[in-house]
Amino acid sequence: MPDPVHPQLSASPHGGPGGQWFEGLDFSVNTNPYGPNPALLSAVRNADHAHYPDPKYGALRERLGRWHGVEAECVVPAVGASELLHRLVRAYLRPADRVMSVLAPFGEFGRAVKLAGGHLEVVQPPQAAGVVRPGVKLVYLGHPHNPSGHQFQSGDLAALERACERADALLVVDMAYAPFLSLPTPIPSSHTVLLHSPGKAHGLVGARPAYALAAPTVAATLQNLAPAWALPAGTAALLERLPDAQDFLRETLPKVTHHAATLAAELARHFEVEHHGTPYLTVRVGDASRAEARLLERGLKVRDCASYGQPEWIRVSARLPDENARLIRALEEVQGGR
Numbered sequence: 014m015p016d017p018v019h020p021q022l023s024a025s026p027h028g029g030p031g032g033q034w035f036e037g038l039d040f041s042v043n044t045n046p047y048g049p050n051p052a053l054l055s056a057v058r059n060a061d062h063a064h065y066p067d068p069k070y071g072a073l074r075e076r077l078g079r080w081h082g083v084e085a086e087c088v089v090p091a092v093g094a095s096e097l098l099h100r101l102v103r104a105y106l107r108p109a110d111r112v113m114s115v116l117a118p119f120g121e122f123g124r125a126v127k128l129a130g131g132h133l134e135v136v137q138p139p140q141a142a143g144v145v146r147p148g149v150k151l152v153y154l155g156h157p158h159n160p161s162g163h164q165f166q167s168g169d170l171a172a173l174e175r176a177c178e179r180a181d182a183l184l185v186v187d188m189a190y191a192p193f194l195s196l197p198t199p200i201p202s203s204h205t206v207l208l209h210s211p212g213k214a215h216g217l218v219g220a221r222p223a224y225a226l227a228a229p230t231v232a233a234t235l236q237n238l239a240p241a242w243a244l245p246a247g248t249a250a251l252l253e254r255l256p257d258a259q260d261f262l263r264e265t266l267p268k269v270t271h272h273a274a275t276l277a278a279e280l281a282r283h284f285e286v287e288h289h290g291t292p293y294l295t296v297r298v299g300d301a302s303r304a305e306a307r308l309l310e311r312g313l314k315v316r317d318c319a320s321y322g323q324p325e326w327i328r329v330s331a332r333l334p335d336e337n338a339r340l341i342r343a344l345e346e347v348q349g350g351r
Contacts, residue, residue, distance in 0.1 A: 048216010162289030
């Protein structure tokens with residue numbers, strides 16, 4: 014049997030290193046607790062599941078392109094942003110190539126870089142634009158960042174774009190949580206790829222909708238790496254319906270913002286908390302793995318931040334008020350040694 018080309022790396026499980034299937038009260042998933050969006054759920058259910066969809070997803074790409082003010086050829090639909098990140102690495106990274114991440118990256122991106130044999134360097138926002146040099150192939154950032162909630166000012170993003178253009182690097186901007194903060198979507202430049210994961214804000218993470226916006230040449234490269242019929246009919250129907258289903262966000266996201274702020278304020282009475290307006294926040298608990306395990310015993314799941322280089326912190330995403338109150342009580346019990 015021939016040796017595999019890629020190293021044998023474990024998948025990046027949901028929920029951190031100890032991630033597994035969970036059916037209790039889940040605070041580890043950054044999703045809209047008022048979901049699923051009824052209009053998008055209807056689109057999934059009413060899709061034509063008996064036949065193959067259009068292999069080029071022409072109507073879908075045209076619809077999203079008009080919505081974002083770009084040509085259809087700039088839109089690359091996919092099943093989850095993770096898939097797009099793997100495609101980007103496959104397309105642009107060779108063994109020993111350099112990659113930068115502004116703050117700790119999404120785990121699946123780091124895994125993709127390792128599978129490709131690349132070298133990943135984590136840098137801090139103030140120095141990011143100044144350290145992009147020729148030889149760096151990809152620069153990744155979350156806007157806003159997960160789990161810190163850091164948001165990049167338009168001037169910082171523009172400086173990074175210019176630095177990437179000078180170095181002939183590709184800037185990958187992961188906007189999975191941008192809708193929660195009403196962050197505008199820029200027009201992608203020749204050296205920028207914007208990743209969108211609308212399932213988070215619309216409470217439909219199980220449908221795995223995602224798409225990239227990129228310059229035509231980059232989009233064509235990513236599209237070329239997709240298998241035939243890369244999207245199921247339901248996910249394609251959801252994305253095509255997306256521009257007409259924004260009322261749900263206008264109705265629910267202000268509530269989510271309020272719930273998260275209230276949760277942060279309540280937790281800050283007893284713990285050190287970092288929160289910057291996102292639906293998620295981080296809490297310093299000392300031993301994150303222990304706190305996660307003790308909460309799991311009580312039927313609550315949180316995100317251990319050790320994989321982000323923060324072994325003393327957990328991340329929680331706000332849910333509905335009564336559920337948030339249950340988390341507060343349980344966390345106080347766990348940290349109080351009860």
